[in-house]
Amino acid sequence: xxxxxxxxxxxxxxxxxxxxxxxxxxxxxxxxxxERDREGRIIPxxxxxxxxxxxxxxxxxxxxFDTTQSVSENPFFSFAFKATDPGPLRVEFxxxxxxxxEGAVDITFA
Amino acid sequence: MKIAVRASRTMTRRTMLGTLGVxxxxxxSGTLTPPRRAGAQPLGLNESLDExxxxxFGSRSIKDGGSLIKLDIPLIAENGAVVPVSVRVDSPMTPxxxxxxxxxxxxxxRIPVVTRVTLTPAAGQAFMGANIRLGETGDVRAIVEQSxxxxxxxxxxxxxxxxxxxx
Numbered sequence: 001x002x003x004x005x006x007x008x009x010x011x012x013x014x015x016x017x018x019x020x021x022x023x024x025x026x027x028x029x030x031x032x033x034x035e036r037d038r039e040g041r042i043i044p045x046x047x048x049x050x051x052x053x054x055x056x057x058x059x060x061x062x063x064x065f066d067t068t069q070s071v072s073e074n075p076f077f078s079f080a081f082k083a084t085d086p087g088p089l090r091v092e093f094x095x096x097x098x099x100x101x102e103g104a105v106d107i108t109f110a
Numbered sequence: 111m112k113i114a115v116r117a118s119r120t121m122t123r124r125t126m127l128g129t130l131g132v133x134x135x136x137x138x139s140g141t142l143t144p145p146r147r148a149g150a151q152p153l154g155l156n157e158s159l160d161e162x163x164x165x166x167f168g169s170r171s172i173k174d175g176g177s178l179i180k181l182d183i184p185l186i187a188e189n190g191a192v193v194p195v196s197v198r199v200d201s202p203m204t205p206x207x208x209x210x211x212x213x214x215x216x217x218x219x220r221i222p223v224v225t226r227v228t229l230t231p232a233a234g235q236a237f238m239g240a241n242i243r244l245g246e247t248g249d250v251r252a253i254v255e256q257s258x259x260x261x262x263x264x265x266x267x268x269x270x271x272x273x274x275x276x277x
Contacts, residue, residue, distance in 0.1 A: 020235045061230065062230050063227065065238070066225060068225065070223070070224040071240060071242055072192045073192075075240065075241060076240065077238070081234060082235075
């Protein structure tokens with residue numbers, strides 16, 4: 001997949017200072033499923049899936065997700081944060097193969 | 111001669127400090143990140159629900175959080191591979207009292223712990239949403255850990271028409 005690692009972040013079109021904002025974010029990622037043999041034993045290999053999502057706002061970590069294979073392909077996450085000052089909101093995705101995908105939006109007040 | 115002695119003494123002290131540091135680090139990482147995450151042992155999470163609950167929460171009691179937690183998940187999931195779930199907790203988010211973790215656990219999944227969300231007071235609201243996989247019909251629970259260590263949970267049965275397997 002050529003699009004792997006593409007990060008999308010959606011924020012409301014207008015944000016007021018001090019408002020608690022809900023953000024939706026998505027990354028294109030296969031989130032490989034565990035494969036099993038006929039007896040149901042797991043085939044050992046390094047499965048490529050996202051196991052950590054880190055959200056930072058104004059340089060401070062506000063939310064982190066620790067995830068497992070039980071999260072869907074092309075995972076979508078939403079979270080809330082309190083918009084206190086204009087500045088960057090960054091979302092970083094880490095996968096088990098060392099991949100690191102990052103997206104950022106600038107929070108501005110209308 | 112004297113210099114040599116002093117040098118060796120410095121070395122000893124330094125090595126000892128180093129050792130102490132390592133111990134401190136180990137202790138810190140042990141307490142701060144309770145369940146060892148997938149990165150190191152990708153298959154270690156294949157376990158039964160009871161094992162998972164014991165591993166993550168130990169023997170701590172979990173209260174019924176029906177009035178506190180709003181778990182939003184479809185009653186019938188046609189496609190188990192993508193099930194939208196969201197959890198909202200009716201709780202203040204102040205530095206002294208806030209929601210520290212939200213866990214999503216799918217009872218029937220072979221990897222029951224779906225995700226653990228770590229929140230800080232800066233989030234302003236205890237809320238999380240994600241798309242998860244469900245292997246088969248079963249309960250999905252949201253477990254909330256507050257900053258003082260109190261645990262609350264709600265669960266809801268979800269009927270799965272086509273399993274999302276793998277999870």
